[in-house]
Amino acid sequence: MRRDVPTLVARAREGDARSVARLITLVENGDPALPEVAATLAPYAGRAQVVGLTGSPGVGKSTTTNELVKALRATGRRVGVLAVDPSSPFTGGAILGDRVRMQEHTLDPGVYIRSMSSRGQLGGLSAATPQAVRVLEGAGCEVILVETVGVGQAEVEIATLADTTLVLLAPGMGDAIQAVKAGVLEIADVFVINKADRPGADATYRDIQGMLGLGERLAGDWRPQVVRATAVRGEGIDDVVAAIEKHRAWLESTGKLTARRERRAAVEVEAIALGALRARIGDLKHGTALSTLATAVAAGELDPYAAAEELVKGL
Amino acid sequence: MRRDVPTLVARAREGDARSVARLITLVENGDPALPEVAATLAPYAGRAQVVGLTGSPGVGKSTTTNELVKALRATGRRVGVLAVDPSSPFTGGAILGDRVRMQEHTLDPGVYIRSMSSRGQLGGLSAATPQAVRVLEGAGCEVILVETVGVGQAEVEIATLADTTLVLLAPGMGDAIQAVKAGVLEIADVFVINKADRPGADATYRDIQGMLGLGERLAGDWRPQVVRATAVRGEGIDDVVAAIEKHRAWLESTGKLTARRERRAAVEVEAIALGALRARIGDLKHGTALSTLATAVAAGELDPYAAAEELVKGL
Missing domain, CATH: 3.40.50.300 (P-loop containing nucleotide triphosphate hydrolases)
Incomplete structure (x- = not known):
């Protein structure tokens, strides 16, 4: 049975180790609930x-x-x-x-x-x-x-x-x-x-x-x-x-603590954005776009920059 | 004095070590001429x-x-x-x-x-x-x-x-x-x-x-x-x-050589595409978008997924 995110977070805040474990598992698995988890946890950052x-x-x-x-x-x-x-x-x-x-x-x-x-x-x-x-x-x-x-x-x-x-x-x-x-x-x-x-x-x-x-x-x-x-x-x-x-x-x-943490947040946000873009690249043409282009690149028929440009255009 | 790419590649192909060195330097620096270098080299892949x-x-x-x-x-x-x-x-x-x-x-x-x-x-x-x-x-x-x-x-x-x-x-x-x-x-x-x-x-x-x-x-x-x-x-x-x-x-x-090389090409193409997208993220709002969002995330006012979504939307 899957608990809802606010309940998990509330229990984790009370020190319930199993709820903490579940939340980290969501994180590890890149669960679709991640944005909700992140939103619920934001105030404690x-x-x-x-x-x-x-x-x-x-x-x-x-x-x-x-x-x-x-x-x-x-x-x-x-x-x-x-x-x-x-x-x-x-x-x-x-x-x-x-x-x-x-x-x-x-x-x-x-x-x-x-x-x-x-x-x-x-x-x-x-x-x-x-x-x-x-x-x-x-x-x-x-x-x-x-x-x-x-x-x-x-x-x-x-x-x-x-x-x-x-x-x-x-x-x-x-x-x-x-x-x-x-x-x-x-x-x-x-x-x-x-x-x-x-x-x-x-x-x-x-x-x-x-x-x-x-x-x-x-x-x-x-x-x-x-x-x-x-x-x-x-x-x-x-x-x-x-x-x-x-x-x-x-x-x-x-004042460097704040500076470090802002830099950390920038890295984090960028990584999430790029992860989302990567997923979209993977989905292009029902997931075949990248491998089709890669085959052409491996064969020397296309250069990797031209192939990458095509991917980006497809987004 | 900067040589044109076809000349550099032609000389590299003749075994001129300095031209090889210059081409790799272009690669290392992420030179704007990279797509042209890649296109010229593609047939030798x-x-x-x-x-x-x-x-x-x-x-x-x-x-x-x-x-x-x-x-x-x-x-x-x-x-x-x-x-x-x-x-x-x-x-x-x-x-x-x-x-x-x-x-x-x-x-x-x-x-x-x-x-x-x-x-x-x-x-x-x-x-x-x-x-x-x-x-x-x-x-x-x-x-x-x-x-x-x-x-x-x-x-x-x-x-x-x-x-x-x-x-x-x-x-x-x-x-x-x-x-x-x-x-x-x-x-x-x-x-x-x-x-x-x-x-x-x-x-x-x-x-x-x-x-x-x-x-x-x-x-x-x-x-x-x-x-x-x-x-x-x-x-x-x-x-x-x-x-x-x-x-x-x-x-x-x-037949695994071909398979490995196609996989390699896919990784390469994807990395180039993501690099281009990353550069575009960096340029959003004259380069201020990411740091503005990161400041909000570090302060706990915004969660990183919401911030990332905003970046992706901006592309």
């Missing part, structure tokens, strides 16, 4: 602090997220976690039990944890994740952690989505160099050097500090914080929380 | 074999690419290399001297090497890279290696773009497990276990074989090859080339 968390595979993202949840819960805040797997467009979700990994929080009604797959959709993270964030905001989460695997487009998207972006590194993975290569220097508000008890942690710390020193920064710009942690033992997590709060205070005092 | 090469940072992609170039050149084929950095939208390109790293080939007129940044543009790789591939095809490259950092959306895009996709792994990076998590099992035509002289290589090999055994595969489907290599010493590269050629032969004998 912007209430939560959104913290992005990214890094290479194996760097300890899940463990760090788990520890951050603990630390934030200890301060009494309601916490939402979205674990987004941008690289799994085919399987439709994280395989290895992400939903299970944070079991210790499952009995805590102040924590809502959800794995999502972006399923290779247009815009990747930017399409579904902001709506899921809105659901969690509507459900009263005060901090929302959005965790995703870097390196790649997803990292950039998370930086657009989040108020504060954490980039995790670990010693001995060549990460400090790769970090620059991957452009994360530009998106990180806080660097967390995890596994700080391992050899090479100090070198990684110095590398990152050195690179931050090289970058151009205008007066009044945020200087990314570099924090050492050993998440698996819970060490340094308070410092990570402190860095997040320091960044939040800076965003508010400079 | 589909002549080259496109090989994608991806893997986590530090897995040895550059070294492997370099060795593959050597091996392919030894057979007399003209080779193009596109090193795409999808994660560097801000800096506009690979920083650490990718352009320099393959210096040993710079005097060989049978090799064209180019680093590109996808600059966070809509569709990432899918927007600019196919056009760059077309330029190299037009210039007579018989094999085009497209190298990009995984994990992420870029990997999926490279699989769409390539005839054959190589996924590089290295022992001791937890990669075999991560590979499944990241969905690369679905996109890899050939797994290359690089650094095969290191401890753990056999375990990685067995892990991958085991996972391949678990996956469902229909009769007649391609079973991904798993090849061991130590690229830094040039070992195993011939096996990689053999696996690529085996896959190519399979694609041709099953």
Whole structure:
């Protein structure tokens, strides 16, 4: 039985986890009810602090997220976690039990944890994740952690989505160099050097500090914080929380929080508009227009720009 | 002084590296001449074999690419290399001297090497890279290696773009497990276990074989090859080339080459069409429409779907 949207939202606002789950499933599936969900949730926009968390595979993202949840819960805040797997467009979700990994929080009604797959959709993270964030905001989460695997487009998207972006590194993975290569220097508000008890942690710390020193920064710009942690033992997590709060205070005092959120909304609105246009392209000539043109392009009979122009004209 | 497009293409076809470079720059910059470039290049579409090469940072992609170039050149084929950095939208390109790293080939007129940044543009790789591939095809490259950092959306895009996709792994990076998590099992035509002289290589090999055994595969489907290599010493590269050629032969004998290329063309055409629509959205109301709507959305006065609908109506 399908509940109506206002009832689902009302229940989610009362903290009913099943209603939250249903709303996020609507979001994930691109349900036709999405515009109504969005309209019902609009008044609660912007209430939560959104913290992005990214890094290479194996760097300890899940463990760090788990520890951050603990630390934030200890301060009494309601916490939402979205674990987004941008690289799994085919399987439709994280395989290895992400939903299970944070079991210790499952009995805590102040924590809502959800794995999502972006399923290779247009815009990747930017399409579904902001709506899921809105659901969690509507459900009263005060901090929302959005965790995703870097390196790649997803990292950039998370930086657009989040108020504060954490980039995790670990010693001995060549990460400090790769970090620059991957452009994360530009998106990180806080660097967390995890596994700080391992050899090479100090070198990684110095590398990152050195690179931050090289970058151009205008007066009044945020200087990314570099924090050492050993998440698996819970060490340094308070410092990570402190860095997040320091960044939040800076965003508010400079007016950049509003600017970031307006930019986020612009990305979101544009992604929805392009998604709608893409659906219309897919429907052209009963769904045959694109494949007919593609066949001609693959055969060298038509160039892709001429083909695209024909599609756009057909809308 | 700007040359006209037909002259540039004619010179590129004669193997003039500077003309090739200029054409790719036009592509990278989204030059207004792009449709003309595409129209001029259309007849040469589909002549080259496109090989994608991806893997986590530090897995040895550059070294492997370099060795593959050597091996392919030894057979007399003209080779193009596109090193795409999808994660560097801000800096506009690979920083650490990718352009320099393959210096040993710079005097060989049978090799064209180019680093590109996808600059966070809509569709990432899918927007600019196919056009760059077309330029190299037009210039007579018989094999085009497209190298990009995984994990992420870029990997999926490279699989769409390539005839054959190589996924590089290295022992001791937890990669075999991560590979499944990241969905690369679905996109890899050939797994290359690089650094095969290191401890753990056999375990990685067995892990991958085991996972391949678990996956469902229909009769007649391609079973991904798993090849061991130590690229830094040039070992195993011939096996990689053999696996690529085996896959190519399979694609041709099953008719899947044409199917893959039509799918590729569809992605390309759609990306161009959406890019054009995005530009039109950006121009609405002298460029103010989106930001005005975004401000309302960020303030909770409007929901993003209603805002998107307004944009689409305005087109």
